[in-house]
Amino acid sequence: MRNFSDTTLSNRTEHLVIIGSGWGAYRALRKIDQSKYRITVVSPKDYFVFTPFLTGASVGSIEDRAAIESIRNQQSGGMFFSDNQFSSLPHTGLLLKANTTIPVISNSSSLLASAIPNAKLDIELSYDKLIIACGAVVNTFNTPGVSEHAHFLKDVTDAQSIRSKIMSLFDEADIPGTSEERKRSLLHFAVVGGGPTGVEFLGELYDLVHNDLSRVFSKDLISHVSMSLFDVAPKIMCTFHPSLVEYTVGELQKRPFISIRTSTSISKISKDEIFVKSPKEEIVPYGFLLWATGVSPSQLTRSLASSPRIEGRPVIDSKSGRLLTDAYLRVMREESSKSVPFANVWAIGDCAGPEYPPTAQVAKQKGEYVGSLVNKLHLDNDINENRKIRPFVYKDRGYMAYIGKGKAVVGLSVIGKDLRLFSGKFARLLWDSAYLSMLTSWRNRVLVPLYWTLASWFGREISCIKKNPTIK
Amino acid sequence: MRNFSDTTLSNRTEHLVIIGSGWGAYRALRKIDQSKYRITVVSPKDYFVFTPFLTGASVGSIEDRAAIESIRNQQSGGMFFSDNQFSSLPHTGLLLKANTTIPVISNSSSLLASAIPNAKLDIELSYDKLIIACGAVVNTFNTPGVSEHAHFLKDVTDAQSIRSKIMSLFDEADIPGTSEERKRSLLHFAVVGGGPTGVEFLGELYDLVHNDLSRVFSKDLISHVSMSLFDVAPKIMCTFHPSLVEYTVGELQKRPFISIRTSTSISKISKDEIFVKSPKEEIVPYGFLLWATGVSPSQLTRSLASSPRIEGRPVIDSKSGRLLTDAYLRVMREESSKSVPFANVWAIGDCAGPEYPPTAQVAKQKGEYVGSLVNKLHLDNDINENRKIRPFVYKDRGYMAYIGKGKAVVGLSVIGKDLRLFSGKFARLLWDSAYLSMLTSWRNRVLVPLYWTLASWFGREISCIKKNPTIK
Numbered sequence: 054m055r056n057f058s059d060t061t062l063s064n065r066t067e068h069l070v071i072i073g074s075g076w077g078a079y080r081a082l083r084k085i086d087q088s089k090y091r092i093t094v095v096s097p098k099d100y101f102v103f104t105p106f107l108t109g110a111s112v113g114s115i116e117d118r119a120a121i122e123s124i125r126n127q128q129s130g131g132m133f134f135s136d137n138q139f140s141s142l143p144h145t146g147l148l149l150k151a152n153t154t155i156p157v158i159s160n161s162s163s164l165l166a167s168a169i170p171n172a173k174l175d176i177e178l179s180y181d182k183l184i185i186a187c188g189a190v191v192n193t194f195n196t197p198g199v200s201e202h203a204h205f206l207k208d209v210t211d212a213q214s215i216r217s218k219i220m221s222l223f224d225e226a227d228i229p230g231t232s233e234e235r236k237r238s239l240l241h242f243a244v245v246g247g248g249p250t251g252v253e254f255l256g257e258l259y260d261l262v263h264n265d266l267s268r269v270f271s272k273d274l275i276s277h278v279s280m281s282l283f284d285v286a287p288k289i290m291c292t293f294h295p296s297l298v299e300y301t302v303g304e305l306q307k308r309p310f311i312s313i314r315t316s317t318s319i320s321k322i323s324k325d326e327i328f329v330k331s332p333k334e335e336i337v338p339y340g341f342l343l344w345a346t347g348v349s350p351s352q353l354t355r356s357l358a359s360s361p362r363i364e365g366r367p368v369i370d371s372k373s374g375r376l377l378t379d380a381y382l383r384v385m386r387e388e389s390s391k392s393v394p395f396a397n398v399w400a401i402g403d404c405a406g407p408e409y410p411p412t413a414q415v416a417k418q419k420g421e422y423v424g425s426l427v428n429k430l431h432l433d434n435d436i437n438e439n440r441k442i443r444p445f446v447y448k449d450r451g452y453m454a455y456i457g458k459g460k461a462v463v464g465l466s467v468i469g470k471d472l473r474l475f476s477g478k479f480a481r482l483l484w485d486s487a488y489l490s491m492l493t494s495w496r497n498r499v500l501v502p503l504y505w506t507l508a509s510w511f512g513r514e515i516s517c518i519k520k521n522p523t524i525k
Numbered sequence: 526m527r528n529f530s531d532t533t534l535s536n537r538t539e540h541l542v543i544i545g546s547g548w549g550a551y552r553a554l555r556k557i558d559q560s561k562y563r564i565t566v567v568s569p570k571d572y573f574v575f576t577p578f579l580t581g582a583s584v585g586s587i588e589d590r591a592a593i594e595s596i597r598n599q600q601s602g603g604m605f606f607s608d609n610q611f612s613s614l615p616h617t618g619l620l621l622k623a624n625t626t627i628p629v630i631s632n633s634s635s636l637l638a639s640a641i642p643n644a645k646l647d648i649e650l651s652y653d654k655l656i657i658a659c660g661a662v663v664n665t666f667n668t669p670g671v672s673e674h675a676h677f678l679k680d681v682t683d684a685q686s687i688r689s690k691i692m693s694l695f696d697e698a699d700i701p702g703t704s705e706e707r708k709r710s711l712l713h714f715a716v717v718g719g720g721p722t723g724v725e726f727l728g729e730l731y732d733l734v735h736n737d738l739s740r741v742f743s744k745d746l747i748s749h750v751s752m753s754l755f756d757v758a759p760k761i762m763c764t765f766h767p768s769l770v771e772y773t774v775g776e777l778q779k780r781p782f783i784s785i786r787t788s789t790s791i792s793k794i795s796k797d798e799i800f801v802k803s804p805k806e807e808i809v810p811y812g813f814l815l816w817a818t819g820v821s822p823s824q825l826t827r828s829l830a831s832s833p834r835i836e837g838r839p840v841i842d843s844k845s846g847r848l849l850t851d852a853y854l855r856v857m858r859e860e861s862s863k864s865v866p867f868a869n870v871w872a873i874g875d876c877a878g879p880e881y882p883p884t885a886q887v888a889k890q891k892g893e894y895v896g897s898l899v900n901k902l903h904l905d906n907d908i909n910e911n912r913k914i915r916p917f918v919y920k921d922r923g924y925m926a927y928i929g930k931g932k933a934v935v936g937l938s939v940i941g942k943d944l945r946l947f948s949g950k951f952a953r954l955l956w957d958s959a960y961l962s963m964l965t966s967w968r969n970r971v972l973v974p975l976y977w978t979l980a981s982w983f984g985r986e987i988s989c990i991k992k993n994p995t996i997k
Contacts, residue, residue, distance in 0.1 A: 100988035516572035
């Protein structure tokens with residue numbers, strides 16, 4: 054095991070390690086005063102994914118890199134990334150190869166150890182403060198076949214895969230001599246999970262087919278397209294206001310080839326068939342399947358609680374599998390069968406705090422909170438003596454979903470006032486401007502509105518860039 | 526075998542089949558009058574690659590899709606593409622799976638047959654006129670290990686692979702504890718082939734390292750970077766004017782970490798080592814290797830000449846392996862041991878006409894020529910009776926290469942005048958404007974200059990998007 058310490062830095066600079074690069078990690082990273090901290094980010098990705106733009110990137114409304122922002126640009130030194138081998142687990146969000154070496158968080162010696170398989174060495178990374186923001190993974194509910202055959206929408210690589218998959222399905226269905234039945238199967242786009250992600254994907258896919266593909270493929274071929282939205286719950290978008298749900302369902306059902314199948318549970322997925330268990334047993338052929346249900350804890354989060362090597366083991370919520378945190382988002386640990394917080398370890402985002410939903414909004418606010426907090430705690434971990442430090446308070450700003458055909462549904466929470474509801478084309482403008490205002494990269498601030506404009510003027514770029522399977 | 530014929534079209538519309546989607550095919554496609562022809566393009570790609578921009582796309586000077594233009598946007602019907610399975614041969618340019626079913630070109634019945642493996646059916650595609658523009662493949666000169674370990678720069682997928690490979694090498698070298706020797710090996714970027722592609726890649730790579738990576742990685746890490754340009758010839762860029770070569774070599778050698786190794790031949794490539802045969806035997810470790818030598822005929826071109834099933838077999842030049850064509854670029858065939866042209870089959874680009882070099886410029890001019898020609902030959906294949914038809918004449922416009930640090934070398938041929946030579950920053954402006962003027966997509970006309978501007982203002986987008994190995 055090798056020791057990684059940078060002795061050239063002044064003693065006044067503490068070392069802060071952030072695990073993860075999602076909403077929580079990235080927002081914390083941007084808040085932290087780099088004159089006070091030397092920062093090391095440990096993540097399989099060197100970029101932050103602006104998740105609301107993934108659906109757009111998956112149909113070419115924007116280009117893939119407009120949905121990400123480089124983390125490297127945020128700071129000048131001390132970056133550290135786990136390598137290639139982790140990319141073989143693209144959908145897990147797994148940061149450290151927990152199976153090889155159990156990550157060790159030791160309160161006394163402040164060490165984090167992980168295995169870097171390609172480099173064939175273990176890294177010992179000391180820290181003064183640690184922020185765990187390793188996210189969560191897609192919950193397949195142990196449905197057989199999902200990991201192998203379904204697409205997800207967590208990373209920009211997922212969006213790239215989907216974009217080329219859609220086009221290759223149209224290509225295949227367009228081969229002369231393809232049977233009617235096969236055309237219908239190939240062009241059946243199924244979405245499992247009626248939350249905002251699933252609905253937004255359906256909306257964007259509808260736009261792609263309606264505005265762009267219908268111009269280059271024959272009417273006959275387009276007439277074979279169908280889209281289904283499956284949800285096990287009796288209604289879709291259960292976190293949205295009922296009137297917005299009603300509007301959304303009405304809009305979607307107006308579109309000829311979309312069907313909504315609520316109260317429907319799925320027992321198995323094969324390469325090209327969905328096995329529906331209830332309301333009645335049925336086998337539904339499909340060409341493309343997006344699995345957009347909830348999240349479950351990553352292997353890393355689980356291993357933190359189960360490893361016998363961890364001193365002062367973090368406490369995990371038994372139901373959600375998320376790390377328990379105190380009012381200042383510090384990770385709770387067991388000490389002589391009592392729960393006390395680590396003084397210098399925080400956990401934010403989907404891996405922590407079961408009291409809040411696992412959303413980007415929560416992770417963003419927690420990241421900003423912890424970023425400000427550690428700035429105040431420079432060279433000092435004692436929160437009690439710092440009278441100005443307030444506990445984390447979540448401010449619910451509402452919700453938004455694009456539903457296709459230039460329309461969106463938006464519920465805005467203004468503090469002290471009622472929820473304000475918007476739907477239709479004006480809501481789409483709110484959607485656009487809300488997300489544009491959240492971008493932090495100037496590059497994307499320029500490119501995203503331009504991509505939207507180009508897509509509406511000239512259509513989306515629909516070339517099918519097939520993946521190069523020879524990874525060198 | 527199934528028959529593909531569209532009976533809804535008027536009798537006045539002839540069916541034109543184009544094999545390929547490169548410079549020749551795309552330029553022909555754009556010239557052809559679609560009121561006269563129903564066009565079917567057969568290609569593993571549904572896009573044209575603007576090859577001069579691939580080097581830029583491989584380092585992030587532009588985004589990947591700015592280096593391609595969709596073929597689907599060029600016409601409204603009758604498109605036809607070979608499918609997935611061909612994408613498993615990304616570097617071959619192979620269009621039809623010649624090993625499964627030998628493509629048949631029959632002069633009498635006007636048929637082209639190919640196998641579509643995934644669809645498990647054979648397609649019979651009748652044509653009135655046929656343009657063969659299937660390109661060529663990278664010539665590895667049968668050097669062992671090249672296909673497995675070297676990168677190429679023929680398709681936009683190659684540029685994507687290179688972009689992520691470069692970043693992952695820097696990542697790996699940056700892992701704490703990596704030995705000095707290993708850092709140097711990982712950060713040795715080798716280019717084999719001193720033509721314009723190899724030189725432009727070195728130039729762009731230099732810019733990436735010098736302008737962008739040096740801002741995010743430590744000085745120590747950057748000091749381990751080296752770049753080598755290998756060529757078996759005694760000098761690089763042998764088609765360029767000697768004074769431009771001298772300027773280029775001088776510029777490259779001024780840069781600290783670039784070395785030019787001419788008169789050097791390579792016997793073998795392993796995963797991380799180059800086996801140099803002469804001038805002296807030597808093993809050179811590397812992290813990345815671009816193979817940018819010449820081209821050789823694709824399997825399809827070869828199979829056209831060797832298949833016993835072809836009636837009136839096309840004649841192949843024995844030395845270059847390219848199809849022989851007449852003055853009107855019609856494919857020559859054997860008839861009672863004489864060579865006569867097919868009346869309705871043309872061949873253009875790298876697969877044909879050994880009298881011209883296999884360059885984009887030649888393919889482009891031939892494509893435009895054949896496009897105009899077939900417009901004149903609508904419902905009539907007899908060239909002799911059409912007095913206004915002139916044979917193809919190639920007009921050499923000169924050459925250009927970007928060499929990094931905002932500099933280029935340009936030799937402009939103006940008809941009736943001497944070659945005019947330019948080098949340095951002004952030549953770079955010529956390079957930019959010449960290529961921008963060749964773009965045919967409005968989307969790219971807007972985006973490419975913007976990408977260049979954004980790269981110079983904010984730096985290149987350097988996130989490492991690792992390939993998603995699970996192809997679904």
